Amino acid sequence: MRPLIAPSLLSANFLNLQRDVEMINNSEADWLHLDIMDGVFIPNISFGFPVLADLKKVCKKKLDVHLMIVEPQKFIHEVAALGAYMMNVHYEACTHLHRVITAIKEAGMKAGVTLNPHTPVVLLEDIIQDLDMVLLMSVNPGYGGQKFITHTLDKTKALREMIDRKGLKTLIEIDGGVNLQTGKQLLDAGADVLVAGSFVFNSPDPIQTIHELKTL
Numbered sequence: 627m628r629p630l631i632a633p634s635l636l637s638a639n640f641l642n643l644q645r646d647v648e649m650i651n652n653s654e655a656d657w658l659h660l661d662i663m664d665g666v667f668i669p670n671i672s673f674g675f676p677v678l679a680d681l682k683k684v685c686k687k688k689l690d691v692h693l694m695i696v697e698p699q700k701f702i703h704e705v706a707a708l709g710a711y712m713m714n715v716h717y718e719a720c721t722h723l724h725r726v727i728t729a730i731k732e733a734g735m736k737a738g739v740t741l742n743p744h745t746p747v748v749l750l751e752d753i754i755q756d757l758d759m760v761l762l763m764s765v766n767p768g769y770g771g772q773k774f775i776t777h778t779l780d781k782t783k784a785l786r787e788m789i790d791r792k793g794l795k796t797l798i799e800i801d802g803g804v805n806l807q808t809g810k811q812l813l814d815a816g817a818d819v820l821v822a823g824s825f826v827f828n829s830p831d832p833i834q835t836i837h838e839l840k841t842l
Contacts (some may be wrong), residue, residue, distance in 0.1 A: 629809075630819040631839050632657035632690050633832075634801070635681075637823030643677075646827065647685050653836040654835035657690040657711065659801070659821045661767075664695040668767045669693055671729055675704050682708050690821075692740060692801070694767050695719065699726045706733040714761050717745055727756050738799070742767065743775050745783040757796050759819070760785060764812075765802030774803025779815045788817025810842050 633655050638646040650658055663672040682689070690709035693701065698715040705713045705720045713735045723739065730737040738759035741747065743766060750760060763782055765772035782798060789796050800812050801817035809820050820839055829835040 627818075629813055629817070629842060630656040630797075630799075631836055632659040632799070632819055633826045633836065634659040634661060634821050634823035636661045637827040639827070640673075644684055647681055648785060649832055649835045650836075651684075651686045654662060655687055655836050656841045657819070658685055658687045659690045659692060659823075661692050662696060662701075663767075667696045667716065668694045668733055675701075675708070679709055688712070690714070690799075690819075692738075692761065693719075694727050694740075695837060699729060702726075702729050702733050703736075706735055706816045710735050712736040712738050714759070716740045716742065717749065718742055719747055724753060727753065738797075740767075740801075743778070747781050747788065750785075751788065753797065754788060754796060755792060759799055761799040761821075763799050764804070764808075767802075773801060774807060774808045776806075778802075779811055782812055782815040782817050786839040789816075804839075806838055806842065809839055813842055 632746055661672050663670050665671040672738055689704050690712045691710045692714040702735050713730045717739050728736045736758040738761055739757055740761040740765050762778055764775050764778035785798055795817040800817050801821035803821050804822040804823045826835050
């Protein structure tokens with residue numbers, strides 16, 4: 627099966643967001659990945675809901691919203707109001723993770739959980755059956771253009787084994803340092819969705835780059 631490709635808006639040109647979103651519309655990308663950062667959970671700030679509300683007016687792709695924030699459960703209704711397809715929250719930010727996942731689904735969205743590079747996949751053993759997707763960070767979250775953490779390949783394999791062992795359809799998404807080489811390795815390890823930021827938006831031909839990722 628061909629992978630799902632989710633370009634990350636974090637690496638787009640913020641002075642020309644409409645242009646870059648329209649480029650994504652015209653590409654083979656499946657989703658648009660949106661990183662919302664608060665400067666508390668991670669050391670950076672990105673964009674907020676007013677910007678995303680305007681982007682939604684021009685974006686034709688499904689929105690994959692990744693909340694890198696403390697207490698993400700407070701913003702479930704704001705994310706749902708964007709028409710988001712997937713809402714991703716960090717395992718490390720949710721004390722009552724099952725409650726948050728339930729609330730996301732009740733708001734009409736798919737529910738994903740993100741793990742930072744240091745967080746082992748075994749911690750999802752008792753909630754994996756409730757998740758539509760798991761996002762493995764293959765860099766430390768907060769900034770684009772970082773080097774791929776190779777141990778992510780082992781984590782991807784371990785997560786794929788857990789999902790298959792339980793007979794689930796949970797997707798595996800990877801974010802950070804994705805290019806044609808690491809993308810192929812990740813797909814071979816069992817990944818389903820590739821998030822690519824700087825590799826797409828800094829390429830001479832982003833639409834062709836997305837096509838090359840799509841056909842790995």
